[in-house]
Each structure stands twice: as structure tokens, then as C-alpha cells.
Amino acid sequence: MDFNNVNFDTYFKHYPDDKGFFGPYGGCYIEPKLKEAMEEITQAYFSICQSRKFIDELRRVRKEFQGRPTPITHLERLSNSLGNVQLYAKREDLNHTGAHKLNHCMGEALLAKYMGKKKIIAETGAGQHGVALATAAAYFGLECDIYMGNVDIKKQAPNVARMKILGANVVEVTHGLQTLKEAVDAAFDAYSKEYKDCIYCIGSVLGPHPFPMMVRDFQQVVGIEAREQFTEMTGHLPDIITACVGGGSNAAGFFSGFLNDPVEIYGVEPLGKGKNLGDHAASLQYGEEGIMHGFNSIMLKDENGEPAPVYSVASGLDYPSSGPEHAFLRDLGRVKYDVVDDEEAVDAFFKLAKLEGIIPAIESSHAVAHAIRLAKEMKHGSILINLSGRGDKDMDYIIEKYGIR
Ligand SMILES: *Cc1c(COP(=O)(O)O)cnc(C)c1O
Numbered sequence: 001m002d003f004n005n006v007n008f009d010t011y012f013k014h015y016p017d018d019k020g021f022f023g024p025y026g027g028c029y030i031e032p033k034l035k036e037a038m039e040e041i042t043q044a045y046f047s048i049c050q051s052r053k054f055i056d057e058l059r060r061v062r063k064e065f066q067g068r069p070t071p072i073t074h075l076e077r078l079s080n081s082l083g084n085v086q087l088y089a090k091r092e093d094l095n096h097t098g099a100h101k102l103n104h105c106m107g108e109a110l111l112a113k114y115m116g117k118k119k120i121i122a123e124t125g126a127g128q129h130g131v132a133l134a135t136a137a138a139y140f141g142l143e144c145d146i147y148m149g150n151v152d153i154k155k156q157a158p159n160v161a162r163m164k165i166l167g168a169n170v171v172e173v174t175h176g177l178q179t180l181k182e183a184v185d186a187a188f189d190a191y192s193k194e195y196k197d198c199i200y201c202i203g204s205v206l207g208p209h210p211f212p213m214m215v216r217d218f219q220q221v222v223g224i225e226a227r228e229q230f231t232e233m234t235g236h237l238p239d240i241i242t243a244c245v246g247g248g249s250n251a252a253g254f255f256s257g258f259l260n261d262p263v264e265i266y267g268v269e270p271l272g273k274g275k276n277l278g279d280h281a282a283s284l285q286y287g288e289e290g291i292m293h294g295f296n297s298i299m300l301k302d303e304n305g306e307p308a309p310v311y312s313v314a315s316g317l318d319y320p321s322s323g324p325e326h327a328f329l330r331d332l333g334r335v336k337y338d339v340v341d342d343e344e345a346v347d348a349f350f351k352l353a354k355l356e357g358i359i360p361a362i363e364s365s366h367a368v369a370h371a372i373r374l375a376k377e378m379k380h381g382s383i384l385i386n387l388s389g390r391g392d393k394d395m396d397y398i399i400e401k402y403g404i405r
Helices: 032-049 052-064 077-082 101-115 129-141 150-155 159-166 180-194 211-234 249-256 324-332 342-356 360-379 392-402
Strands: 072-075 088-090 119-123 143-149 169-173 196-202 241-243 264-272 288-292 297-300 335-341 380-388
Touching: 032 101, 032 180, 032 196, 032 211, 052 101, 072 077, 072 211, 077 088, 077 211, 077 342, 077 360, 088 211, 088 360, 101 119, 101 129, 101 196, 101 249, 119 129, 119 180, 119 297, 129 143, 129 159, 143 150, 143 159, 143 180, 150 169, 159 169, 169 180, 180 196, 180 241, 211 241, 211 249, 211 324, 211 380, 241 249, 241 360, 249 264, 249 324, 264 324, 264 342, 264 360, 297 324, 324 335, 335 342, 335 360, 342 360, 342 392, 360 380
Parallel strands: 088 380, 119 143, 119 196, 143 169, 241 264, 241 380, 264 335
Antiparallel strands: 072 088, 288 297
């Protein structure tokens, strides 16, 4: 299949290119010392991760520890309540730890082990990435430092407890606003001092090359499984697939299984409280090209050209940019990006719980809401949703803020 002269038969051979670019987006914009470290990870990725031994071990871990493959569920009662369109969900909520993030964390931690590193480090905002990485570190016997802003530490007590129980060292960041941005800076700082003994593990398809590629590739298992399972279940491909986009890792992995198929693909960004800057995190919808956190992509900027403040009810989606590959797929027209606001996402959260017995993560609820909207507009067909995670973590907050619907 061709889109604007990009041939999706051979897409993965050419994107990213060897400098880490997806068209104009991506790259590696960091200080020279860390460039060396990224170079080392890139080399290791291309040698180690393509070896039979690594692939076999990761495959075994996915099956015996993570519980993969995760199933696809036909959402029959939800579909019937909407009309004739059939909705399905790829159940990443059933992946160990309750979300897709463990897919790339296990890959990154296994790579660290093969590289002879003793430690993995990262930052976390809401704590989801920290918990997934702490889980991977415990499994592979690696040390784990998680940098977290003091404000987030206070807000996310259950996840902080999880990380500590799993043996991770939660490093408190106490300067500036004491949230994710400061935690990113502190983690990068530590990494530039310790990079001989550790690797930095990014939590989405973000950051300098090779991370957007590596994280996508480790998430590709979702798309490959989903395509095979769906065709076996129904005898055909889905007409539409949809996934929520924060940084874009669950979407990137899921989409990669279908890029060369006659399937309409949607990424769903959080519209939060509305269109005003600061009220949402829909970077691909309202942003412009710019460089932050080591890569070039589409981002939301404030009046000084710095990353703008963002908001969403889903803390896993409130990032002022998206992975460079998403910016590229948008420009090509291969993937369409749409938005869902807090209200619509909360409605979908309750709908899926009441009609299907699945409490979705509030992040994933954005994709569910989008599928519901499309299903109402269509006469027939099928939609496959990537249900990126489960909603246990969100229940208290949703009930407190919105009540039971
Ligand atoms: C972190 C998270 C997301 C957003 O991250 P992506 O990199 O965009 O996938 C989505 N869903 C859940 C459940 C998450 O924990």
C-alpha cells in the first residue's frame, strides 16, 4: 500500500532511517556525551535484539511471565446498544501489571542485562512507567532508580508503594514545580554521570533515537497478535482500528500490525476540558513542529516556545508532544488523529464497565469513546480498540470527581 510515495510493504526497513528520522521528525538532539550513550544503545539494539537468543528469551518471558498473548474480546452488549457495528477490544489490560507498558519495559530491561548493565533508570509522572520498569528490574535482577517529582510522589502514593515493594529506589526530585519535567531533567542528569553502568529506559515512543524505534518494536507484539487473532476470530480484517495517544507507545505497536492493510487507523488524543492552550494535551491536533526532550516532533508550545502546560483527566496522556512516528504518519495521511474530551472519556469508562464487565483505564477510555462515536455514525462494519490498560488505578478519583454514572 502507498501513501504519499511511502510504500508500507517496506516501511519498517526505511523508517526510521539510520539517524533516527521518520521524515522530518525524530533524530537525536542531546549533549555530545549522551550521544555516545545513545550510540551504544543503538549498536546493542541492532546486534543483541536481532539475535536468536534474545528473541527466544523475550518470547518466553512474554508467554510465561507477562501472560501473553492477551485475548481479543467481542464487545457484544456494547455493540448491540449502539446499532449494527461490531466492536472488539485487544485486552492489554490483561497483560501483567495491567497495561501495555510492561511490553517495552521487559524488552528494555532484557537489553540492559545483555549489555552487562547493572542498573536501569527512568523518570515517572503518574507512576505507571515506574511500576512497569520496577517490575522488569525485579524480574531480571537489576537495580532500578526511578526519579519522581515530590508533588507527584504525594499524589501517587499507591504507585510509589508498589515501586518500593518491588525493590526500586524512588528518587525524590525537589526543585522547580517538582513534577514530571523536573523528574526528566534529574533522570537525564543522573544518566549522563552513570551511563557506563546503566541504561535509561524511556516510557513511550519518545526521546532521542533509538528510543522511538525501540519502544515501537517492543510494542509491535500487540499489533502482530491482534491482526492474527482478529482474522482468525472473524475471517476478515477490522474496518477500523483505534487507540489512545499520549506519547504514543500503545498506539504505535498496535498500528504497526495493520499499516500495510486496507484498514482505517485512528489515534485519539485527549481534549481535556477544551480547546484552549493548557486545557488539553492534543499536540497533533493543535501543536507545531519543535524540538524537546531530545527529539523533533509536533508539540504544544507556550508564548516563549517552551513546552506548554497540558491537562487531561488521564494522567498517562498529558504530555505536550507525541512520538515522531505519529507526526510522520499524520503528515502522510496514513493515520488520522482525532480528539475526545474528559466527559466523553468518563462516559465510556462507565459504559464499558456496565455493559461488558471491563473497567478500562481512563486513558484507554478515550479510545473506547472514540469507537462508540464512530459506531453511531456507521451503518455496519467492525472496529477494533486497543484497550491499553485496566482502570483500577482510576476508580477512586473518577468516583470522587464524577460520581457513579
Ligand atoms: C501510559 C499509558 C498510556 C499512554 O501512553 P502511550 O505511550 O501513549 O501508550 C495509555 N494507556 C495506559 C493504560 C497507560 O498506562
